[in-house]
Amino acid sequence: MSNEPTVDPKRMEKIVSLCKRRGFIFPSSEIYGGLASAWDYGPLGVELKNRLQRFWWREMTQLHDNIVGLDAAILMHPTVWKASGHVDSFSDTMVEDTVTNERYRWDHLTEEQRETKTSPKGNPLSEPREFNLMFKTHLGPASDSGSTVYLRPETAQGIYVNFKNVVQTSRVKIPFGIAQVGKAFRNEIVTKNFIFRTVEFEQMEMQYFVKPGEDDQWFEFWKAERLKYYDKLGIRRDHLRFEEHGPDELAHYAKAAFDIQYLFPFGWQELEGIHNRTDFDLARHSEFCGKEINYLDEESRERYIPYIVETSAGLTRSVLMVLSDAYEEEEVGENDVRTVLRFHPMIAPVQVGVFPLVKKDGLAEKAREIEQTLREDFSTFYDQSGAIGRRYRRQDEIGTPFCVTIDYETMDQGTVTLRHRDSMEQERIPLGELAQRLREAIKTYRRAET
């Protein structure tokens, strides 16, 4: 299968099937027939998602010295969503098929369907109406309107309402950022494309507070930084592009907005948004809570409401992106094709597979011992069943970058075979150097062009 940048729905089917078969992602509540647009992450999927999250978190909070973290509650004071504009305008225009009662997003219909008011099933459509995407629930025992709260539709607002808390407690100075990863909920109509769009998802957001007038320069800085991040993650550059929002597409709060799009097997789609949100958010919260929210520059004694440059990426959508980017079917001989996930070793659910060549003559015990030692620093998997070639292939299919095989020479000479997933090359190395070699290989990993 070619890995040229093309749209390829069959590739998507194969990824979905691999995810189910190998325990990455399952339909939610599957034994009851599943719940539309909700998914569960299995043993390998949760490792991949957590590692991806840590990769992003490390990039933001550890590699930039002026970004701090936050973890705000999912349920917030209901006025937050009035101030943010979500109660009034966080809606999609929807229509209903008058025969089947299925709902469609107006902007997802073709021009012809919109003009003739006909559903994709060929039936008449209802009049378009606005449908708010926030999930409502009730706090406390009474379910009256006074107790209504919302499941947050984005994580960003938790950051804005904590701006003063963070400034007063963390000694941060503008420009600085606050990063947060967490669940968000949107009652969207979701029909296809696996985990791309779900009603419950995770976001990785970083809000960067800057001096007004310096916002354009920081906006450009973060556009460049975010591309560097995807490059570090080993994502193919020709599968990424920027897409600028035109003046009529800009959100009410935004001065400028770019999406980073990825070429998924079903086409180019948004992966992350980078927005210049001006002082809209802090000014609105200041207005609604009745307290000043601003920043005092201690050197110049200037007081101002900072501008915000936001980078907002989907974590669950990024999982689909790394799966799509990593998936390859590679011809490795006559009539022989291997399936391989070329994950960056930092995010691979299993980093090192450890195998004894055979179970007897103490090889299994030696391999177990080596695996136990490696466990301290790497995520490992021990496998002693089947031919060695089959064991390598099983690890290729889940993206394990390195495999170590223990054989008779290990017992005699203290060496092991280190096998590399991408090149399938094998090398003999002293056991004492193994951990260090693995650490270096993970740190210096670059995906080879294919």
Ligand code: ATP
């Ligand atoms: P769309 O226009 O596709 O509905 P959006 O532009 O409203 O998305 P943002 O509000 O900018 O999306 O959200 C930031 C990021 O959060 C998106 O780039 C995407 O990665 C992720 N995201 C948004 N909605 C969903 C969803 N329903 N499921 C999964 N991820 C999502």
